[in-house]
Amino acid sequence: MRLILLGPPGAGKGTLADRLTDRLSVPHLASGDILRAQIRQGSDLGPAVQKYMNSGQLVPDDLIVQVMISRLTQPDCAAGFILDGFPRTLPQAQALNGRLAEVQAPIDMVIYLDAGEQVIISRLAGRRVCPLCDATYHLQTMPPAESGKCDRDGADLQARPDDQPQVIRTRLQEYRRLTEPLLEYYAAAGRFVRLDGNKDIEWVYCQAQQVLTKTFSSTDEP
Ligand code: AP5
Ligand code: MG
Numbered sequence: 001m002r003l004i005l006l007g008p009p010g011a012g013k014g015t016l017a018d019r020l021t022d023r024l025s026v027p028h029l030a031s032g033d034i035l036r037a038q039i040r041q042g043s044d045l046g047p048a049v050q051k052y053m054n055s056g057q058l059v060p061d062d063l064i065v066q067v068m069i070s071r072l073t074q075p076d077c078a079a080g081f082i083l084d085g086f087p088r089t090l091p092q093a094q095a096l097n098g099r100l101a102e103v104q105a106p107i108d109m110v111i112y113l114d115a116g117e118q119v120i121i122s123r124l125a126g127r128r129v130c131p132l133c134d135a136t137y138h139l140q141t142m143p144p145a146e147s148g149k150c151d152r153d154g155a156d157l158q159a160r161p162d163d164q165p166q167v168i169r170t171r172l173q174e175y176r177r178l179t180e181p182l183l184e185y186y187a188a189a190g191r192f193v194r195l196d197g198n199k200d201i202e203w204v205y206c207q208a209q210q211v212l213t214k215t216f217s218s219t220d221e222p
Contacts, residue, residue: 001024001026001079001080001082001108001109001212001216002080002081002083002100002105002106002107002108002109003020003024003026003080003081003082003083003107003108003109003110003111003212004082004083004087004107004109004110004111004186005017005082005083005084005110005111005113006088006110006111006112006113006179006182006183006186007112007113007114007115007197008114008115008120008172008175008179009120009124009168009171009172009175010115010119010120010121010123010124010127010168011113011114011115011120011123011197012113012115012123012197012201012204013030013084013085013113014028014030014032014033014084014085014136015136015142015201015204016111016113016201016204016205016208017030017082017084018136019205020082020205020208020209020212021082023209024080024082024212025079026077026079026080026081026082027076027077027081027082028081028082028084029068029071029072029077029081029082029083029084029086030084030085030134031064031067031068031083031084031085031086031088032053032084032085033134034067034068034071035049035053035059035064035067036053036134037134038067039053040131045063045067048063049063053161053162054161054162054167055167055170056162056166056167056168056169056170056171056174057170057174058088058089058174058178061089061091061092061095064086064092065091065092065095065096068083068086068087068092068096069095069096069099072099080108083096087182088175088178088179088182089178089179089182090181090182090185093182093185093186107186107189107191108191108216109191109192109193109211109212109215110186110189110191110192110193111193111195111208111211112183112186112192112193112194112195113195113197113204114194114195114196114197114198115197115198116198117172119197119198120168120172121165121168123138123141124160124163124168125163125165126138126139126140126141127159127160127163128144128148128157128158128159129157129158129159129160130150130152130153130155130157130158131155131156131158132150132153132155133150133152133153133155135150135151135152137150137157141200141201142201144157191215193211195207195208195211
């Protein structure tokens with residue numbers, strides 16, 4: 001199963017992908033998490049990438065395409081993957097398509113998680129993340145078992161640096177300008193489904209499961 005999750009910042013792409021990754025037994029490839037890991041590990045790319053991310057701008061296409069295509073060619077992706085946050089420009093989508101065509105492994109489904117601006121703002125304002133493992137929580141909708149601590153490793157939870165109100169505005173502008181055109185691109189390609197990301201986490205997960213089961217039960221396993 002090769003799945004793309006598309007949607008604005010805070011729509012719940014990462015949250016949904018975390019749940020689907022177990023169900024589908026394929027890795028969750030979140031471009032933002034991969035870039036944040038490069039920063040944490042002090043890689044050469046780190047400082048340049050951090051500047052873009054902290055300002056809410058997209059990193060250059062060439063850079064992210066190289067990072068993501070190299071990730072996709074690792075053995076754990078042989079049976080598929082869930083892409084979260086990539087592609088998010090037309091050149092990225094075209095580069096991904098080209099690569100997948102070469103290996104005759106096209107995208108099976110694109111799920112677009114739609115969410116309104118007020119929902120996005122309250123999701124990002126309440127989001128807390130683990131600086132060690134990237135686990136994601138929300139102060140109201142998904143609190144950790146112990147306040148302020150990661151359930152997995154006990155680290156102190158933090159707000160993401162790009163979840164400041166001014167940076168959120170830039171991220172939303174970037175989304176509308178550069179990523180929204182992908183909706184038409186993938187809708188035209190077929191197997192494109194919109195889900196209402198304003199709804200609660202359980203609802204979104206159940207709908208996604210239903211869509212995947214319905215689409216693939218008559219062809220292959222989701
Ligand atoms: P990235 O990390 O991908 O950020 P994003 O796309 O802006 O999306 P978010 O991670 O903010 O939101 P999400 O949809 O995953 O929501 P989540 O599940 O966390 O990218 C960061 C930066 O990296 C970019 O700005 C750019 O600089 C760079 N970058 C990354 N990819 C790139 C690319 N391809 N090209 C160029 N640059 C790139 O949920 C949000 C909150 O809401 C959480 O607290 C969660 O608990 C809660 N929640 C989730 N779903 C629900 C629900 N249904 N109901 C209630 N609460 C919910
Ligand atoms: Mg995310």
